[in-house]
Amino acid sequence: MVTLQDIRQNEDIKALIRAGNRYLEACGYTDHGPRHVSYVSKTAAYILKALGYSPREVELAAIAGWVHDVGNSVNRHDHGPNGAVILLPILRETGMDMNDVMEIITAVGNHEEQSGFISSAVSAALVLGDKSDAHKTRVRHGRPDPTDVHDRVNFSIQENEVTVDRKARIIRHELTMDETSSVMEYLQIYMSRIVMCEQAAAFLKCSFDLVINGRPVNNRPRPEKDAT
């Protein structure tokens, strides 16, 4: 089976990630380079592993995380579907099994909150990995633009952790923010991504708990408590 290690060493994919990240830097976006895709890859794989999915699905989630943003080399708009189309021949050329290629391109083509629909575990894990990446190290060159809300929010995030409680079926996203920004600003720019994380967790038969500075943000009664 083609592994994440093979994909990371692929020169075409390296060039695509570089081009997408360079384009988004020019547009004023936070990091979308190796730092971002490495976080997404690790987090997506961790979630499926922790939930007991097969080694194949764990590896495919890791690969999907690494390649998910290559469509930004074309345009920010529709970068999910564009990336999927670009990746098909490149992944095929690596010798990857066509069914594995399909898993990855469906996930990549559906990771944007504007048009994405979650139809597989790999797709759900990719969304949770991608939408949970907010941290001060994502601000480019360590110099936030105080007039840019994305820079302010990311720069205020000191700690960011996704954990899985397999038994309780909870995927927990915990953030620690300082006063450079506020929970209000986080919600302002991440609301549709939080909703997509809830959908992704639901696909994996889990709830998604967002906790900021020790406080639950999207808490709701648990089904088992309703029943009592």
Ligand SMILES: [Fe+2]
């Ligand atoms: Fe993306």
Ligand SMILES: [Fe+2]
């Ligand atoms: Fe991304």
